[in-house]
Amino acid sequence: MPTTITPPPFTTARLDALPLDPAYAEEMAVVLADPALYVFTGGGPPDPAALRARYERQCAGSPDPGELWWNWVLRVGEDGSLAGYVQATVRGPRAEIAWVLGTPWQGRGYASEAAKGLAAHLASAAGVRELVAHIHPDHAASEAVAAAAGLRPTGEWEDGERRWAANPPPPARAEKA
Structure with a gap:
């Protein structure tokens, strides 16, 4: 497993996943400004200063040396706008993942595309073999994203959210000639 705090970037057909930087806080505060984004998770829209402080903590990394944040x-490649984020807490071969897309970008398949890309990236860049997400049982859109990324609901629950899990295939290895 890599030990770098900063994750390598990755791309999908329509999205560039760029490592988080506090400099994105102001633009992301606009992306995350709709109170509807917090119906299932609680809380509310962050202001740019609070978001910058959060990003600084996240970029500093986990205090646990065995865990990567x-x-x-x-x-969005088409217009260059920021549309949301994906994240993974990586511990050995297991990663807990999450995603959020700003309201204007929802319904276009971006979240599913990002989650699939994240799953593939974690398998190849970090050797992740198990993915986990926690999803509110009434959040049908997030359930659809999880399913698109290959996760399936389990019988386990945590803080009112259902655990979804998957074991992605190992990354393809190059054949030697």
């Missing part, structure tokens, strides 16, 4: 903002 990898966070990316999602830039």
Whole structure:
């Protein structure tokens, strides 16, 4: 498993996943400004200063040396706007993942594309073999994203959210000639 605090970037067909940087706080505060984004998770829209402070903590990394906090903002290739984020807490071969897309970018398949790209990236860049997400049982859109990324609901619950899990295939290895 890599030990770098800063995750490597990755791309999908329509998105660039860029390592989180506090400099994105002001633009991301606009992306995350709709109170509807917090119906299932609680809380409310962060102001730019609070978001910058959060990003500084996240970029500093986990205080646990065996755990990586990898966070990316999602830039739409077509117009260059930031649209949301994906994140992974990586501990050995297991990663807990999450995603959030700003309201204007929802319904376009970006979240599913980002989650699939994240799953593939974690398998190849960090050797992740188990993915986990926790999803509110009434959040059908997040359930659809999890399913698109290959996760399935389990019978386990935590803080009112259902645990979804997957074991992605190992990354393809190059054949030697």
